[in-house]
């Protein structure tokens with residue numbers, strides 16, 4: 001009952017917020033109210049959250065999963081830049097110099113996020129599994145992010161990276177500027193939320209914590225600067241040219257078909273991308289600053305540093321297809337994220353730096369966010385019997401025909417993408433969409449191949465993968481129950 005009431009409060013505030021688009025002051029008051037409420041619900045007590053985690057991990061016999069006699073001594077830091085779309089980085093072809101520092105880092109991979117929004121995607125980064133395997137997805141046939149009770153948890157038998165590393169003696173740190181990134185980790189990691197703090201502040205908090213560490217440590221931070229509302233430090237607002245910087249530009253506008261044939265829309269779109277790129281340039285400088293901190297403290301030689309993103313962002317690339325073919329309870333189209341699995345929404349970078357001696361730009365074949373966790377365990381030389389959907393990223397990138405998935409949307413009917421080599425299936429049977437794209441000939445995904453036979457082969461392949469995983473999941477659960485001395 002309590003849960004229902006609090007969820008209603010949240011929905012009421014969200015509902016009221018929808019009618020305040022034109023009043024800045026009212027929007028600000030409601031915004032503050034909303035975040036106070038979320039604060040109360042999600043992180044009223046950091047201590048409580050930590051206790052939930054430590055009481056669970058105490059019950060896990062880690063020796064059943066990893067060789068705990070090993071004592072890896074490298075630190076691990078993952079920085080996830082929320083909403084960072086791959087194609088807007090300068091090395092990936094953006095004419096604006098958005099990411100000069102990140103571009104210079106050691107190993108850059110072109111990856112696919114396992115989902116087009118935060119909740120299932122971050123769960124994949126920290127479990128090495130696809131959403132249909134780790135379980136942190138939205139319940140219901142028609143997905144709608146608005147209802148908190150629809151958020152399913154990570155399956156109890158799946159271990160998270162913070163849990164494993166805690167079991168190996170690591171100190172754990174987790175901070176997010178985007179609350180949704182922490183939702184799957186109640187009881188599965190200690191965490192704190194610093195809502196929409198600038199990247200520099202979030203990374204400075206991490207620096208303060210690192211200075212105090214005597215053990216090997218694992219730190220996960222999620223930066224929220226590129227997530228709406230876009231409010232970078234002043235210097236970066238007009239960094240790539242003057243924009244009409246107001247409430248509408250910070251948030252989303254022009255998201256219904258009736259607004260797309262106007263002069264105003266084109267100007268708005270240009271300004272929006274300019275503001276996004278300026279914000280990205282800011283994030284790049286913040287990461288550079290943090291990198292210098294690691295360097296000055298002599299930590300680069302004892303740390304595996306990973307920079308990635310949980311999903312991309314759409315700037316009207318598929319607005320017409322989105323409005324015409326896909327049901328969306330949100331009522332707006334072609335913008336933001338969570339609603340579909342086109343490439344602008346799921347292409348992300350994965351960067352490995354720090355102690356790693358290898359160097360390279362690996363952009364021919366896709367890798368996946370599920371590769372991050374198994375790669376970390378490999379680099380730490382940990383022997384384990386854990387099951388992952390991912391694999392060592394340095395091997396994965398050599399595989400041309402490896403099937404890669406993205407799924408578990410936040411709005412509307414379920415949509416799945418299956419990428420194999422140059423082909424990509426977009427499968428949304430409830431929207432009657434079964435499209436196969438040739439990414440080499442049609443990288444913008446505008447013209448599905450009109451060949452039902454080949455399309456059906458991809459659908460069959462997708463169904464086979466899902467069926468095989470279902471069988472594996474059951475045997476995993478049985479094994480984990482048999483392996484446990486005490487119940488989780």
Ligand SMILES: [Zn+2]
Nearest residue numbers: 082083118310
């Ligand atoms: Zn996100």
